[in-house]
Amino acid sequence: MTCDSVSKLIPLYYYGELNAxxxxxxxxxxxxxxxxxxxxxxxxxxxxxxxxxxATVPPFLLENCRADLLAAIQGGAPRVERKQKGPWALFLExxxxxxxxxxxxxxxxxxxxxxxxxxxxxxxxxxxxxxxxLATSIGSTAxxxxxxxxxxxxxxxxxxxxxxxYDETRRRTLAGRPDDQSIQKLLLAAxxxxxxxxxxxSVDLLKxxxxxxxVRDALLNALAHDPNDGVRLKALEGxxxxxxxxxxxxxxxxxxxxxxxxxxxxxxxxxLVAHRDDSLVGVLQxxxxxxxxxxxxxxxxxxxxxxxxxxxxx
Amino acid sequence: MGQDGAAAAGARVxxxxxxxxxxxxxxxxxxxxxxxxxxxxxxxRLAMNLLRSAEDARDVYQEAFLRVYKNLDSFxxxxxxxxxxxxxxxNICLDQLRKRKVRKEESPVVDTPxxxxxxxxxxxxxxxxxxPERSLWNRQLKQKIESALEDLTPRERTVFELRHYQGLRLRxxxxxxxxxxxxxxxxxxxxxxxxxxxxxxxx
Numbered sequence: 217m218t219c220d221s222v223s224k225l226i227p228l229y230y231y232g233e234l235n236a237x238x239x240x241x242x243x244x245x246x247x248x249x250x251x252x253x254x255x256x257x258x259x260x261x262x263x264x265x266x267x268x269x270x271a272t273v274p275p276f277l278l279e280n281c282r283a284d285l286l287a288a289i290q291g292g293a294p295r296v297e298r299k300q301k302g303p304w305a306l307f308l309e310x311x312x313x314x315x316x317x318x319x320x321x322x323x324x325x326x327x328x329x330x331x332x333x334x335x336x337x338x339x340x341x342x343x344x345x346x347x348x349x350l351a352t353s354i355g356s357t358a359x360x361x362x363x364x365x366x367x368x369x370x371x372x373x374x375x376x377x378x379x380x381x382y383d384e385t386r387r388r389t390l391a392g393r394p395d396d397q398s399i400q401k402l403l404l405a406a407x408x409x410x411x412x413x414x415x416x417x418s419v420d421l422l423k424x425x426x427x428x429x430x431v432r433d434a435l436l437n438a439l440a441h442d443p444n445d446g447v448r449l450k451a452l453e454g455x456x457x458x459x460x461x462x463x464x465x466x467x468x469x470x471x472x473x474x475x476x477x478x479x480x481x482x483x484x485x486x487x488l489v490a491h492r493d494d495s496l497v498g499v500l501q502x503x504x505x506x507x508x509x510x511x512x513x514x515x516x517x518x519x520x521x522x523x524x525x526x527x528x529x530x
Numbered sequence: 531m532g533q534d535g536a537a538a539a540g541a542r543v544x545x546x547x548x549x550x551x552x553x554x555x556x557x558x559x560x561x562x563x564x565x566x567x568x569x570x571x572x573x574x575r576l577a578m579n580l581l582r583s584a585e586d587a588r589d590v591y592q593e594a595f596l597r598v599y600k601n602l603d604s605f606x607x608x609x610x611x612x613x614x615x616x617x618x619x620x621n622i623c624l625d626q627l628r629k630r631k632v633r634k635e636e637s638p639v640v641d642t643p644x645x646x647x648x649x650x651x652x653x654x655x656x657x658x659x660x661x662p663e664r665s666l667w668n669r670q671l672k673q674k675i676e677s678a679l680e681d682l683t684p685r686e687r688t689v690f691e692l693r694h695y696q697g698l699r700l701r702x703x704x705x706x707x708x709x710x711x712x713x714x715x716x717x718x719x720x721x722x723x724x725x726x727x728x729x730x731x732x733x
Contacts, residue, residue: 270695280588
């Protein structure tokens with residue numbers, strides 16, 4: 217083997233990318249050649265130097281990325297479908313997802329039939345038929361295209377007539393500036409919606425308007441109770457300017473003790489220590505003992521150290 | 531754990547991942563979330579290491595997993611999910627690196643809402659150096675390493691990153707980048723040559 221060919225193989229040798237035969241030949245040459253032996257040492261030194269520049273991922277980055285992704289998906293990122301599905305396949309899928317959702321809620325199985333029927337009725341009602349409808353409505357008009365129906369009861373009489381009672385929900389759109397009163401009111405309501413993407417968006421808009429007590433309470437409520445990490449992070453962001461407010465601090469202390477997400481606990485510590493008060497030391501000391509996440513614990517210990525407080529209680 | 535044990539554990543993980551993919555393909559959101567959580571830390575670390583910017587890494591994360599979400603139905607199990615995912619991630623990172631090359635050298639100091647931040651600061655520091663001379667030398671070495679890495683082409687940079695930091699085999703790297711193992715070997719060789727030339731006096 218020539219020095220030139222060995223020189224080309226040295227990086228591959230170092231990274232274990234040669235077969236056993238090639239490895240032997242490189243080793244034999246390097247053992248007997250000072251220049252190639254120096255190159256091999258240089259390769260090892262280079263790798264060792266590079267080992268020391270591993271990037272550290274900032275503490276909240278992963279949690280923030282996850283929350284962003286969840287919000288984007290739940291906000292309706294479209295899936296690329298393999299093929300167009302027929303109405304029957306769509307119906308079966310909808311049935312399957314209805315059943316899956318129900319099983320998560322652990323509702324009695326008997327209720328499933330009603331919901332499935334409700335779904336079917338809703339689909340049925342929004343289909344425009346070329347023939348005039350044979351049904352007549354009692355006490356209200358038949359559902360139209362922008363109406364979502366929930367069937368409450370179904371009765372048939374001996375004459376073959378079927379009577380269905382349903383609630384209808386009509387979709388409307390309201391546009392306006394975020395500080396319009398009606399928009400504000402809807403945003404506050406949207407912060408309690410089932411869809412987490414709706415909650416993320418509304419809390420994100422609300423957090424710009426923390427001057428109002430209602431908004432502040434909505435953010436505190438979202439931070440303390442929302443099951444979605446993304447919503448809680450947005451609420452926490454909105455509460456930052458209010459970190460000196462006594463009631464906000466009380467809630468933050470509770471969140472520090474109760475929140476399951478370490479990224480949120482880290483941010484809460486930052487907010488709390490930015491405005492020092494006497495009760496804070498006790499809260500931090502209490503948490504440092506029970507904290508199971510090493511990053512949060514280090515942060516708590518550092519905060520206590522900065523406040524010249526001991527890490528344990530006496 | 532013996533080799534058989536490791537192989538069995540590997541097969542178990544693959545089976546679990548395959549089950550998650552199939553469930554996610556059927557529309558199971560929880561399965562998709564678990565799938566993301568299985569890989570997202572290494573994806574984020576790769577993006578951080580390559581792009582050295584939390585903001586860019588966040589964009590890569592979002593774009594990569596959204597592409598996975600949108601196209602999961604087209605995943606046919608004809609390569610490993612890891613390879614498929616990394617093909618997406620490396621493509622996005624390569625695009626970012628190429629755009630940067632066009633914009634040319636960026637300042638190592640970036641503006642953030644919390645004030646200016648040195649990109650180098652986001653890298654692990656060695657244990658505190660008591661010797662100031664040693665500490666200065668280390669800082670210079672770090673800067674040299676950064677500029678050596680900047681001099682690599684986006685493709686050399688990515689191959690080097692995947693081999694050195696992510697520990698992937700060159701055969702897999704070639705597959706991810708849509709090229710041959712031989713081409714990946716050449717990239718790795720050129721990358722190490724360039725870096726040895728720049729860092730010669732320091733190492």
